[in-house]
Amino acid sequence: MELIVEGVGHAYGELTVLDGVDLRVGAGEIVALIGPSGCGKSTLLSIVGGLLRPSSGTVSVAGPVPAGSLNPFTFVFQDFALLPWRTVEGNVALALEHHPLAAAERRERIAAALARIGLAEFRAAYPRQLSGGMRQRVGIARALVVRPALLLMDEPLSALDAQTRELLMEEFLALWLGERVAALYVTHNLAEALRLADRIVVLSRRPGRIKSVVPVPIPQRERAAPAAQAALAALHDQLWESIKAEAQVADREVVDA
């Protein structure tokens, strides 16, 4: 299954936040979306996920949806978006409850997703009892339980502390390399993008347009190795140069809203 974004633009009233975005995400591909704040990264993700109607352009898929996928485009949210009144298991189950599944398959899917993320022993805990990292793991288990074809990840690590972020990044990688789920990964963290993505799409400041597409030519498994560091540092500098000036402008902006 391939995601095709063609000429997508979006405006909130008078304010154009996205303009003429063309983008493709192939099966199993991990694409990071970076850019200064207010460049419409999250807006684009919402449009792709069908939560927002674009002002112009189209979003479509080509190719068959993988068998067993109940929700091909599945979000992982920055604020986790867990229901505080449901346990870990209940939150994961929420994604399946409106699908006509046999009770046994439902149980099996939930158990598998919880086990995959290492949450089995926390199944009866409420979100407030969990650390931020564990809450986001619940968010990921909930996404996996529907067997997504494309994960839409909206700054999934930015609410977490630095150490938890490192841990979860490794888990994302293991997950992607194991299951070959494609991902569109919004972040403002260059290191995250460089660690995880096959390609990095750089958006310009408002209105967000694609400024450049930077492939990361090193396989993910090798990126932690010392040998890769020089090349990654060079890419980091290149990316930072391309967004630095706009990030400064965005930083000094007064928002009237």
Add this chain to the structure above:
Amino acid sequence: MPSGQKLGAPRAIAFRGGGFALQPRRWASWVAFAAVLLLWQAAVGLRILDPIFLPSPLSILLALQHLIATGELWRHLAASLSRIAVGWVIGTAAGLVVGLAMGLSSLARAVGVPLISALFPVPKIALLPLLILWLGIGEPSKWATIALGVFFPTAIATYSGIDGVPVSLVRMAQSFGLPFRAIVAKVVLPGALPNILAGFRISAATALLLVVAAEMIGAETGIGQFVLTEGNLMQTDQLMAGVVVLAILGLLIGAALSALERWALRWR
């Protein structure tokens, strides 16, 4: 700092934090309560207070015992409680339905808010005479008064509770393809529940207030009617016994609601 400089003797840093953190002092509550009762009893015993106008705690207790022994208490209590129950259930059901509509539909909100804002401040007991004309002097007019009093705080608590449900949770549910009804049942209503339960506290207090007032206007049984009648007969110890029953009733309802909150909101 240059090593040669003389620093003098070290000085302790003065403590300047602390305070502003209240500690529980349960014994003080009980002692104060007992002291008030004792002073009251002594004041009546020493004839500083006229027992006709303010009977002593002990005589109130005796009157209460008499009420229980003769079975009068249960007759009045049953009448009042059944009125509260019927009125509260009707008002709550209507309030939940209207509050839900106002929380979910822009049209219902636009229609409902001005109406509710205009009618909420009206003391509902003022409508009892009208309701008696419509429904007769019997039970329905009392039910309707209580239901009206309960309806408004419930409707307001429900729609403001729905407003407080984070949109991000609704979007999450939509992103997993949950149908509208499932989103209402699994996201919106549980999210509004803390507010709805807080509304129950207000509506229960309102119901208690209105049942007493309605019974004072026209009833043959009920705690309100009993208190009024005893007052007319200058039986102040009986009157106060009725007031004590009402206080206990209020406390019990509050405790029941606290238990309900603890159970329903155990995830907090």
